Amino acid sequence: MVTTDVLTESRRSARLRAPVAAERMFRLTGAPGVEDGTGRRTAPKGMTATLMTVLLLRANHVVDSGVLVGLLWQESEPQSAKANLRQYVSKLRRFLAEAAPEGGSRLRSIGGGYLLEVRRSELDVTCFEDLSDLGRRALEAGEVTAARAYLEASIELWSGPLCQGVALAPELETEVHSRQDLWLATHQMLVRTRIQVGDYGHAIAEVRQLLVAHPLSEDLWGMLMLALYRSYRRGEALEAFRAARGLIVRELGIEPTPQLQRLHQSILSGDCPLEGFDWP
Numbered sequence: 001m002v003t004t005d006v007l008t009e010s011r012r013s014a015r016l017r018a019p020v021a022a023e024r025m026f027r028l029t030g031a032p033g034v035e036d037g038t039g040r041r042t043a044p045k046g047m048t049a050t051l052m053t054v055l056l057l058r059a060n061h062v063v064d065s066g067v068l069v070g071l072l073w074q075e076s077e078p079q080s081a082k083a084n085l086r087q088y089v090s091k092l093r094r095f096l097a098e099a100a101p102e103g104g105s106r107l108r109s110i111g112g113g114y115l116l117e118v119r120r121s122e123l124d125v126t127c128f129e130d131l132s133d134l135g136r137r138a139l140e141a142g143e144v145t146a147a148r149a150y151l152e153a154s155i156e157l158w159s160g161p162l163c164q165g166v167a168l169a170p171e172l173e174t175e176v177h178s179r180q181d182l183w184l185a186t187h188q189m190l191v192r193t194r195i196q197v198g199d200y201g202h203a204i205a206e207v208r209q210l211l212v213a214h215p216l217s218e219d220l221w222g223m224l225m226l227a228l229y230r231s232y233r234r235g236e237a238l239e240a241f242r243a244a245r246g247l248i249v250r251e252l253g254i255e256p257t258p259q260l261q262r263l264h265q266s267i268l269s270g271d272c273p274l275e276g277f278d279w280p
Contacts, residue, residue: 023037024036024100024122025122025127026059026118026122026123027124027159028056028124028125028162029128029157029158029160029162030159030160030164031049031160031164031165032052032053032056032166034099034100034103036100041095041099043095044091045165047084047088048088048091048092048095050072050166050168051072051085051089052095053163053168053172054068054071054168054172055107055115055116056118058116059117059118059123059126060116060118061115062110062113062114063113063114064112065082065085065113065114067113068085068113068114069085071169071171072088074169089107089109124158124159125162127157128154128182128183128186129182131153131157132150132186132189135147135148135151135186135190138150139189139193144193144197145197147189148190148194148199151189151190151193152190155183155186155190158183161180162176162179162180162183163176184210184214187210188219188220190206191203192277194206195226195227195230196277198275200228200231203227204227204228207224207227208224211224216247216248218257218259218260221240221243221256222259222260224237224240225237225241225267226263226272228240229267230275234267234270238268241263241264241267
């Protein structure tokens, strides 16, 4: 389990990675499943994968059977829904038993519902959240090297779109989108950290990749411009602004924010500092 002691130790080495997980990891990033040192087993497609996803999103909490039925079938609940739910629970228990020792016993029937027991160190999204938080705290404390280690480790845990291939009820989709937003904020924090320590090559590559999915993010465009300029690629930095402005005007009908325009003018005039981090 990640502790504040690890934060202290991380100050001693730029290459430190926090001990984020046990040997086995329950996965919600990518297709839901279980991963260990030998590989990854994905949950059977369909309702079994959906059930596993719901129970992992509500890990260590009893989820009432009626609530599960509503989340699984939403507005198309069959008359045999509760009986079908018991079948899917049995299938999921068999899958967990095959994928992890004692995995089947983690899925327990309690009262009128079900509970899936998973430690924070065994679930990718909670490990990600803990490492992201440690990275943020390290940055706030001025421990940039430790922050980069934590943030890199958190991003490495994210193995694909959250709950990939699973159709979720709207209330769960909202939760998924919130966690996706945290992933983006964490990745942006990592890019900022890379720029701060002068790791411009990785920063440029990562921010370009992020811009494919988030082309209207001025934060991303600003970081790209700054990293390019500090890599002595001033012409490319100015071209990045022209691309950003053209896209923003075309798609939103407005000019870029004053902050992005000021950064552009600073690069254009050569007044932009070549170290530190001052964007946004």
